[in-house]
Amino acid sequence: MSGPLIVQSDRTLLLEVDHELFDECRRAIAPFAELERAPEHVHTYRITSLALWNARAAGHDATDAAEVLTRFARYPVPPAILVDLRETMERYGRLAIESDGDGLVLRGLDLAVLEEVARSKKVAPLLRERLSRGVFRVPAAERGRLKQALLAVGWPAVDTAGYVDGVALEVDLVESPGRGLRTYQREAAESFLAAGSGLVVLPCGSGKTMVGAAVVAGVKAQTLILVTSTVAIHQWRRELATWTTLNEEDIGEYSGATKDIRAVTIATYQILIARRGGVQAHLDLVAREEWGLIVYDEVHLLPAPVFRMTAEIQARRRLGLTATLVREDGAEGDVFTLIGPKRYDVPWREIERQGWIAPATCIEVRVTLPDDERMAIALAEPADAFRLAATTPGKLDVVERILARHPGDPALVIGQYLDQLDDLAARLNAPLITGRTPNPEREALYAAFRAGALRVLVVSKVANFSIDLPEASLAIQVSGMFGSRQEEAQRLGRILRPKADGRQARFYTVVARDTSDAEFASRRQRFLAEQGYGYVILDAGDLGS
Amino acid sequence: MKVGDAVRRLGRDELERLVRLRPDLGRARDVDDLIHRANWQGSIVAATEELSMTGWVTMSAACLAGPAASFEGIRKLVSLPEEVLVEGASELAALLLADTDGETLDLHGTLRQQLPYPFGLGRPVVTLLESLVMDDLRTILAALGLDEEGRKADLVERLSGYLLAPGRIAQLVAGAPPEVRALLAEFDQRGYPCVDAEHPAEQDARAHGLLVRPRWSEAELPREVGVALRGGLPLGIPYERPAAVVRPVSDAEIAAANADAVAAAHTTIDRIARIVSLLAEEPVPLRQDEALGVREVKRLAGALGRPEHEIAWLVEVASGLGLLKRAGRAGSRRLASAGQWGGSATDRWLELARGFGTTYRHTHVAGRRDDSRLLLAPLAHAPSLGDPRPLRTDVLQIFDVLDASSALDPASIGPLAHWLRPARWGSQPASPREIAAFLHDEMESLGLVAGGRLSAPFQALRAGDEDRARELFEGAAGLGHRGFTVQADATIIVPGRAAPQTSAKLRRFADVESDGAALVLRVTETSIRRAIDAGETAEGIVAFLTEHASHGLPQPIAVLIDDVGRRHGSLVVGAGRAFVRSDDPALLEQVLRHRKLAKLGLRRAASGLLVADATTATLIGALRGAGFLPVAETPAEPAAVRARRAPPADPAFSHYVLDEVPVDPAAWALRMLASAR
Structure with a gap:
C-alpha cells in the first residue's frame, strides 16, 4: 500500500x-x-x-x-x-443521437429511460414527432441543446451523428528536426483529433496556438478561428504562416477593419456580437460558411451570443483553447457541453518543470494606508471604496521601488483604472496602452518592447490576453477587476514565456492592506495557488527605499 | 409434500434444530399450530433465505425437475455430484421445505409457487407462447416456415412441438446472427426487462420464438432458450465457493487498522453530535410522509460541510439511536433533537456498535439516488426492502472466520455473502457486491471494521466483553497520523486516518473539505476567526501548524492567520438589554456606584452611556426605587405577553429494536412432542 x-x-x-x-x-x-x-x-x-x-x-x-x-x-x-x-x-449509452438519412433522431435503447427523458421539462421541448416507440425526431439545430438537457437530467446520449467535413483544405504542419511540436502539444492535438470536439487547457505561454495549428493541419478543412482582439488575429496569422503550409493569402481577417473570408478566417468575438441597428449582423458568419473546424481561442471568454450560436452548430468540429477554464459567471458547464469536454489538461508547474514556461515567483506587496485615506474609504460608497483602495497613491512609490529592485528586467505595469495608469505612466516616464490606443500604435509599442527598445510598458486590461511579449519577465499588478481569478492567471501568463537566459519571471501584486483591495487580491490568487504558485507576502517597507 | 406428516416424524433433536433454523416457529403453541405456521408462505420464504448455496441449488433443481423428482433426474439436470444433492436435500428437509425418502425429493408446494424462475431462467416456452395473441403466433410460424392455420391451441402446440424437438433450439440459437445471440446472452445474464421492441435484433429473436414478449413492456427469454445458451446446463453460475481474497497482515498493520477504526468512530460520533446539536437549536420541518426533505438535508450538509448522502446516513443512524424526535402536530411535524447525547465517546461508540446489528432500517439506502438522480430521503418508508439485520449478520459471519493474522479484501464480501445465503442476497434490489460495499462502508464509518478486519474493540464487544471493548477503544484513540501537509492554496492534507487529537485540533481552525482515507481541510479567514472566538490564538495555531506540517508552513498561510489574529477584537460586541444615557458624567457615575442598582449589572459602554442586563422596565423601576427620575426613550413600556404554550413533543423515535425473546429450543421441542401425543 x-x-x-x-x-x-x-x-x-x-x-x-x-x-x-x-x-x-x-x-x-x-x-x-x-x-x-x-x-x-x-x-x-x-x-x-x-x-x-x-x-x-x-x-x-x-x-x-x-x-x-x-x-x-x-x-x-x-x-x-x-x-x-x-x-x-x-447511464451513458442508453440513448443515442443518430442520423437516419432524413435528419437526426433520438433513439432509446432502453425504453424506460426514453420515456423518462421524453417527459422531462428540459428535454420534451427539444423533441419533435415520435417516429416509433423508441425513436423521436430531433431538429438539427437542437442537437447541442438536447445534449445539454440530457446531461442535465443524467442520461447522456451517444452522439453518432458525426461531423460535417466542411470544405477541404490542403494544409500540413511544417516540422523539421529540432523544430516542431512539443510532446504535450502533440498529445493535446491528438487527443482532440481523436474525439472531434472539446477543450485543450494549457498554461499561458505554453504554445496553445501551436496546438491550434496542429489541429487545423489535422482536420484539413475550412476553419474559423475566433479570438479576443485584433492583435491576437495578427499573432495567429503569423503563427499559422510560420508553422503550417498555409500562405498569407489563405488566411483571412474578419474584424472591424477588414471583412475577408478565406480558407482559414480569423475573427474577433467583438465583431461577431457587434450590433448595428439592433441586429448582430456578423453572428451568422459562424453558420453561413462550410467550416469544418471552429477554434475558440481564450474560450473562457466566450460571449453569450456565441454560446447560443454554438449550440446550433454541433455538426462542426469545435476546439476550445484556454489557460484558465474559470468563468466568473460559473458557466464552465456550458463550455463543456457546447464546445465539448476537456480533452487535455496539464498542471502549470508540470510544464514549468519541463522547461517550456519560465519559473515564476509571485509576490504580494502590502501597502499600509494613512489614516486619512482609511477614513475616506470608510466613508465612501461600497462601489467607490474598492476603487479608492486599489488606486491609493502609495502604490506609485512601491512600483518604483519594485522596478528599482530588478534593474534591466523588461516590465509590464498592469492596472484596471485609467487615472491610476496615467499617473504611473507619467511618473515612470513609460508609454501607456489602453483600449483607446489605436491598433497600429499598440503594435508599434509591443514591437519596441519585444526589441528591447522599451523597458517598461504601462498597460490596461487590453493586455490581459493573447499578447505575446516573450522577453517580459517582470509584471507589476497595481489594480484588477475585483476578485477575478482568471485575470490574475492571465496576467501572470504575460511573463511566462521561457527566457533566453533562463531568467525567472516575477509577478508582483501591490495591494492596500486591510481593505477590500486586499480581500479581492486573496480571492484572485486562488487559481494560481491551486496551480502551485505560492505567493510570498511582503510589507511595502520590506522593499527598501 | 405433507408438512403435517413430516412434523409428526420429527424427534426431539430434530425439533430443537428446526426451531434454531426457523425461529419464527418458536411461537407455536402446539404441534397443530406448528404445522399451520410451517405452511405459512411468509415463514417458508423466510426459511429459504437461510438456505446455503447447496440447499438453494438443490431446491432450484428440484423445482425444475418437477414434483417428487428422483435424485438421478435432478443430478442430470444440474450435473452436480450426488453427495451435494444429498446434503442439499437434508438441509431442505431439516427446514421442513422438502421431504425425501432417499431416492426422490418432494418440494413443499408453496415453495414451488414461490420459484417461478429457478436459476433465473424464464418460464417454459409453452407457457410463454400461450400468452401471445394469434397474430404474434402466426408471425413466428411464418418465419419458421410452418403452417399458420388453426385455432390458438393448435398453433401453440405446433410451435412448441417444433421448438422442443431435440437440439432444435440450440440449432436456432447457433444459427442466429451475432447481434441476436448477443442480445439473447444479455437477456440471460441480466434478465433485462425493458428494451426497444423495435430493435432489429429483438424482432429477429421474437420472430424465431427465441424471445417472447408476453406484455408490451416486458420481453422474456424462454427457459429452454436459456438452458441452450448455458450449454444445456441450467445452473448459470459455477457451483464453486468464491475464494475469500485475504492477505496476511502484521501486528503493526492490525494496530494501525484499529487506530483507524477508532478514529473513524470518533469522526462519526462528532458528526452525529453536531447534527443533534443543530437540531436542538433549530428543529427542521419534515415532509408530509415524515421523511426529511432534500432541502433540509442540503442545509445540514452545508452546516457540517459534508456530502448530502453522508448526512442522510448520519440522520438515519442518529434517529436509530433515539437521539432525534418528531415534534409538532401531524402534517406540520419537525425533526428535533431528543436531548443531549450523553456519555463518554466510548459509551457513544458502544451504542453505535450495538445499533448496527439491531437497526431494522436499511440505513445505507438513505442518501443514495434513484434512477431519476433524486436523493432518497432519510427517514422515508421503504417497506419493500425487508429486514436488513440478517444481511449484517451474514457479513459479520464472513469476518468471523478470518484468522488472527489475515485481512479480507472488502470486494470479496459480496460474492461470499451470496454464496453463504443465495436466496437472501440474490433477492435484494441491488447486487450482493453493492449491498456488501455499502454495509462495509457503514461498518468502517462506525469503527467496526478497518483494514479488512473487524476492529479489536468490536470483536471484544461481539464476544460479550464490554470492559475489554472499552479498554481497546480507549487505548487505540491516541494512535493515527499526526503529521500533515499544508499547501499554499490553504489546504491541509492528513494522509490516512488522522489521530483524533490532530483531527480535532485541525477541525477547530480549518473547514473540512473531504474526509475518508485522507482528511482534507481548508484554512479560511472565517475558520480562523471561529477558532479564535473559541479560545485559540493566532500564535498557537501557527505554532501547531509549524510543528506538524511535514513540508513546512507556507508563508501566506502564516500571514493569513496573523492577519486574522491582529484584526480579531478590533470591534467589541456585547449584550445589553437596556441602556442609561446622560450628558451628565457625574450623574452616571452616581448611578454606576449606587449599591441598590448593583444587581442590574450596569457597566460603562462609552462616554455618557451605561448598559444593563435588565429589561427596560426593570431598569426604570430600579432607578426610580433608588431615587432617580429616568424617562423611557420609547413611548410606552412593553406589555407583558403570555407566551403560547408549545405543543408537547413526541417521544424520541428509534429504529433499533431488541432482538426477539429467544426460545429455549429444548423446552420448546418437549412441549411440541407432548402436544403431539
Missing part, C-alpha cells in the same frame, strides 16, 4: 506529486477524472459524472477505471466508489 493516490469517498482523488509513480498515475486517471487543483505537494482530481461519461465515450469502462484506482491507491478504494463508477458509466 504505497501508491501515490488516495481515493476519497466523495469522489476526489489526491495525488502525491513527489511520488515516483506520479506521472504514470496522472496519465492513467486523466481519462475519467478532472484536475481540480494542482498545488505544490498534492494534486486534487475529481471523478465527475461528466468525466466518467467522456471516458465511456472514449472507450473506457468502469472496470478500467476501477483497475486504475485499485492499482495506484495507497489505501483500499471505498467500495461505494466502485459501485458509483459503474452505475454512473452505465
Whole structure:
C-alpha cells in the first residue's frame, strides 16, 4: 500500500506529486477524472459524472477505471466508489443521437429511460414527432441543446451523428528536426483529433496556438478561428504562416477593419456580437460558411451570443483553447457541453518543470494606508471604496521601488483604472496602452518592447490576453477587476514565456492592506495557488527605499 | 409434500434444530399450530433465505425437475455430484421445505409457487407462447416456415412441438446472427426487462420464438432458450465457493487498522453530535410522509460541510439511536433533537456498535439516488426492502472466520455473502457486491471494521466483553497520523486516518473539505476567526501548524492567520438589554456606584452611556426605587405577553429494536412432542 493516490469517498482523488509513480498515475486517471487543483505537494482530481461519461465515450469502462484506482491507491478504494463508477458509466449509452438519412433522431435503447427523458421539462421541448416507440425526431439545430438537457437530467446520449467535413483544405504542419511540436502539444492535438470536439487547457505561454495549428493541419478543412482582439488575429496569422503550409493569402481577417473570408478566417468575438441597428449582423458568419473546424481561442471568454450560436452548430468540429477554464459567471458547464469536454489538461508547474514556461515567483506587496485615506474609504460608497483602495497613491512609490529592485528586467505595469495608469505612466516616464490606443500604435509599442527598445510598458486590461511579449519577465499588478481569478492567471501568463537566459519571471501584486483591495487580491490568487504558485507576502517597507 | 406428516416424524433433536433454523416457529403453541405456521408462505420464504448455496441449488433443481423428482433426474439436470444433492436435500428437509425418502425429493408446494424462475431462467416456452395473441403466433410460424392455420391451441402446440424437438433450439440459437445471440446472452445474464421492441435484433429473436414478449413492456427469454445458451446446463453460475481474497497482515498493520477504526468512530460520533446539536437549536420541518426533505438535508450538509448522502446516513443512524424526535402536530411535524447525547465517546461508540446489528432500517439506502438522480430521503418508508439485520449478520459471519493474522479484501464480501445465503442476497434490489460495499462502508464509518478486519474493540464487544471493548477503544484513540501537509492554496492534507487529537485540533481552525482515507481541510479567514472566538490564538495555531506540517508552513498561510489574529477584537460586541444615557458624567457615575442598582449589572459602554442586563422596565423601576427620575426613550413600556404554550413533543423515535425473546429450543421441542401425543 504505497501508491501515490488516495481515493476519497466523495469522489476526489489526491495525488502525491513527489511520488515516483506520479506521472504514470496522472496519465492513467486523466481519462475519467478532472484536475481540480494542482498545488505544490498534492494534486486534487475529481471523478465527475461528466468525466466518467467522456471516458465511456472514449472507450473506457468502469472496470478500467476501477483497475486504475485499485492499482495506484495507497489505501483500499471505498467500495461505494466502485459501485458509483459503474452505475454512473452505465447511464451513458442508453440513448443515442443518430442520423437516419432524413435528419437526426433520438433513439432509446432502453425504453424506460426514453420515456423518462421524453417527459422531462428540459428535454420534451427539444423533441419533435415520435417516429416509433423508441425513436423521436430531433431538429438539427437542437442537437447541442438536447445534449445539454440530457446531461442535465443524467442520461447522456451517444452522439453518432458525426461531423460535417466542411470544405477541404490542403494544409500540413511544417516540422523539421529540432523544430516542431512539443510532446504535450502533440498529445493535446491528438487527443482532440481523436474525439472531434472539446477543450485543450494549457498554461499561458505554453504554445496553445501551436496546438491550434496542429489541429487545423489535422482536420484539413475550412476553419474559423475566433479570438479576443485584433492583435491576437495578427499573432495567429503569423503563427499559422510560420508553422503550417498555409500562405498569407489563405488566411483571412474578419474584424472591424477588414471583412475577408478565406480558407482559414480569423475573427474577433467583438465583431461577431457587434450590433448595428439592433441586429448582430456578423453572428451568422459562424453558420453561413462550410467550416469544418471552429477554434475558440481564450474560450473562457466566450460571449453569450456565441454560446447560443454554438449550440446550433454541433455538426462542426469545435476546439476550445484556454489557460484558465474559470468563468466568473460559473458557466464552465456550458463550455463543456457546447464546445465539448476537456480533452487535455496539464498542471502549470508540470510544464514549468519541463522547461517550456519560465519559473515564476509571485509576490504580494502590502501597502499600509494613512489614516486619512482609511477614513475616506470608510466613508465612501461600497462601489467607490474598492476603487479608492486599489488606486491609493502609495502604490506609485512601491512600483518604483519594485522596478528599482530588478534593474534591466523588461516590465509590464498592469492596472484596471485609467487615472491610476496615467499617473504611473507619467511618473515612470513609460508609454501607456489602453483600449483607446489605436491598433497600429499598440503594435508599434509591443514591437519596441519585444526589441528591447522599451523597458517598461504601462498597460490596461487590453493586455490581459493573447499578447505575446516573450522577453517580459517582470509584471507589476497595481489594480484588477475585483476578485477575478482568471485575470490574475492571465496576467501572470504575460511573463511566462521561457527566457533566453533562463531568467525567472516575477509577478508582483501591490495591494492596500486591510481593505477590500486586499480581500479581492486573496480571492484572485486562488487559481494560481491551486496551480502551485505560492505567493510570498511582503510589507511595502520590506522593499527598501 | 405433507408438512403435517413430516412434523409428526420429527424427534426431539430434530425439533430443537428446526426451531434454531426457523425461529419464527418458536411461537407455536402446539404441534397443530406448528404445522399451520410451517405452511405459512411468509415463514417458508423466510426459511429459504437461510438456505446455503447447496440447499438453494438443490431446491432450484428440484423445482425444475418437477414434483417428487428422483435424485438421478435432478443430478442430470444440474450435473452436480450426488453427495451435494444429498446434503442439499437434508438441509431442505431439516427446514421442513422438502421431504425425501432417499431416492426422490418432494418440494413443499408453496415453495414451488414461490420459484417461478429457478436459476433465473424464464418460464417454459409453452407457457410463454400461450400468452401471445394469434397474430404474434402466426408471425413466428411464418418465419419458421410452418403452417399458420388453426385455432390458438393448435398453433401453440405446433410451435412448441417444433421448438422442443431435440437440439432444435440450440440449432436456432447457433444459427442466429451475432447481434441476436448477443442480445439473447444479455437477456440471460441480466434478465433485462425493458428494451426497444423495435430493435432489429429483438424482432429477429421474437420472430424465431427465441424471445417472447408476453406484455408490451416486458420481453422474456424462454427457459429452454436459456438452458441452450448455458450449454444445456441450467445452473448459470459455477457451483464453486468464491475464494475469500485475504492477505496476511502484521501486528503493526492490525494496530494501525484499529487506530483507524477508532478514529473513524470518533469522526462519526462528532458528526452525529453536531447534527443533534443543530437540531436542538433549530428543529427542521419534515415532509408530509415524515421523511426529511432534500432541502433540509442540503442545509445540514452545508452546516457540517459534508456530502448530502453522508448526512442522510448520519440522520438515519442518529434517529436509530433515539437521539432525534418528531415534534409538532401531524402534517406540520419537525425533526428535533431528543436531548443531549450523553456519555463518554466510548459509551457513544458502544451504542453505535450495538445499533448496527439491531437497526431494522436499511440505513445505507438513505442518501443514495434513484434512477431519476433524486436523493432518497432519510427517514422515508421503504417497506419493500425487508429486514436488513440478517444481511449484517451474514457479513459479520464472513469476518468471523478470518484468522488472527489475515485481512479480507472488502470486494470479496459480496460474492461470499451470496454464496453463504443465495436466496437472501440474490433477492435484494441491488447486487450482493453493492449491498456488501455499502454495509462495509457503514461498518468502517462506525469503527467496526478497518483494514479488512473487524476492529479489536468490536470483536471484544461481539464476544460479550464490554470492559475489554472499552479498554481497546480507549487505548487505540491516541494512535493515527499526526503529521500533515499544508499547501499554499490553504489546504491541509492528513494522509490516512488522522489521530483524533490532530483531527480535532485541525477541525477547530480549518473547514473540512473531504474526509475518508485522507482528511482534507481548508484554512479560511472565517475558520480562523471561529477558532479564535473559541479560545485559540493566532500564535498557537501557527505554532501547531509549524510543528506538524511535514513540508513546512507556507508563508501566506502564516500571514493569513496573523492577519486574522491582529484584526480579531478590533470591534467589541456585547449584550445589553437596556441602556442609561446622560450628558451628565457625574450623574452616571452616581448611578454606576449606587449599591441598590448593583444587581442590574450596569457597566460603562462609552462616554455618557451605561448598559444593563435588565429589561427596560426593570431598569426604570430600579432607578426610580433608588431615587432617580429616568424617562423611557420609547413611548410606552412593553406589555407583558403570555407566551403560547408549545405543543408537547413526541417521544424520541428509534429504529433499533431488541432482538426477539429467544426460545429455549429444548423446552420448546418437549412441549411440541407432548402436544403431539
